[in-house]
Amino acid sequence: GVNGRKIRMITEDHGYNPQKSVTAAKKLVEKDQVFCLYNVIGTSPVEAIRPILEESGIPLIAPATNSSTMSDMSRQGAKYIFHTDAGYDLQTKILINYILSKNPDAKIGFAYQDDDYGENALQGAAEAEEMNGITVQKESFQRGATDFVGQTSNFMKGGCTDVIIGGIVREPVTIMKTAQAMNYKPNFYGLGPTTDKRVGLLAGDAGENFITAYWAFHPESNNPGPKLYQELCDKNNVPDKMRGLYHYYGFATALVLVEGIKRAGKNLNRERLINALENLKNWDSGVFPPITFSRNDHAGVESVMLLQLQGGKQVEISDWLD
Known part of the structure; x- marks a missing residue:
């Protein structure tokens, strides 16, 4: 207590x-x-x-x-x-700035949920557009959607080299698998809720190199909080899948x-x-x-770090960014 x-x-x-x-x-x-x-x-x-x-x-x-x-x-x-x-606005802005730092000529697409979640993320996209003098191609989807062929096709037709996904678990998995089936190979990124390890498990090789913005130290990292989390999970026999x-x-x-x-x-x-x-x-x-x-x-909290799926595991690839 x-x-x-x-x-x-x-x-x-x-x-x-x-x-x-x-x-x-x-x-x-x-x-x-x-x-x-x-x-x-x-x-x-x-x-x-x-x-x-x-x-x-x-x-x-x-x-x-x-x-x-x-x-x-x-x-x-x-x-x-x-x-x-x-x-979500800060996460989106950080991801767009990160993409442009790697490739100033990148054509960026953004798949967003058509609700309050997506609205907040769009604010960050708008700020990044104004800051960098670019236009992000935006494709919306409804919460609970399972078919992303239309959005993925539009990104491919638009020549998007990098696609940010503002979803949870199902959305990034489905979009990346759909793109793989189309032989469309942009770099994929996701907002915080897409960081769950199930994305890597379900997406398989379609999710390799997927980068997400995360608001805390990763649960499998060696920092004090994650270590305590791992100890408590072990002590209470929490199944690996949870x-x-x-x-x-x-x-x-x-x-x-x-x-x-x-x-x-x-x-x-x-x-x-x-x-x-x-x-x-x-x-x-x-x-x-x-x-x-x-x-x-x-x-x-007003900063994030970036994680990347490498061999099915999430790896920290940045310090705190704001």
Whole structure:
């Protein structure tokens, strides 16, 4: 426990659906009377519960989305949201700048999800376009899509040498396999959620050299946080197939929640938790780059490192980039 208290986690499945997210949040707040919300998954599901956070005053720690809208302090309920991840806009901009540093003549394509996730990533693409005087070819897809022949064909027709994929797991796997079947061989890149090791397992050789932007030290790296993660997985007999990005994400973000509760002290209440988190200064979790929150800044992390699939394994190929 923390300061003599045990943490009890109550979970609700919103199915990545904003309407169900509202229902689940109301149940947790009104019926279960939870102390805080933690790790709510998905940009749109989190955006949908902002009015509940504003009305209840219940903090949301580490929403499970890389969208920088989570730390936009002008939005409803912003006081109660503490974000841990570099935004999709920053990730997209960093990837575009990285591509151009390797090949100034690159023709870049971007496959994005037609929702809040994609909207935030498009902001980064627009900033990079203006900064570099280029035009990125953009192809949208609906959440849950399984056929990417149209988008991949359009990238090939457009002469894209480099393609960024703003998806999760299925999308990069399908796009890269579709391109392989077409004998189309651009360099592929992905935003944070595509970093899961299942991408390498499912894509096979079609995914070789796939580069992703990642907001933390890799779970299999030798840094203190990942080492602790590996030790806890071994101690608790966690199957190998579960040890990927999303399992690790729960561990990494829980460190932030626990640190906030520790610093709030024994006389715990929500205002004390908010105050404790807002006073984190260059805190080294061993997992993220140093985290700083303040009353006017709940962004936490604003840098990423690049990982590349090499022989089916993800390898760090950069330092922290911002």
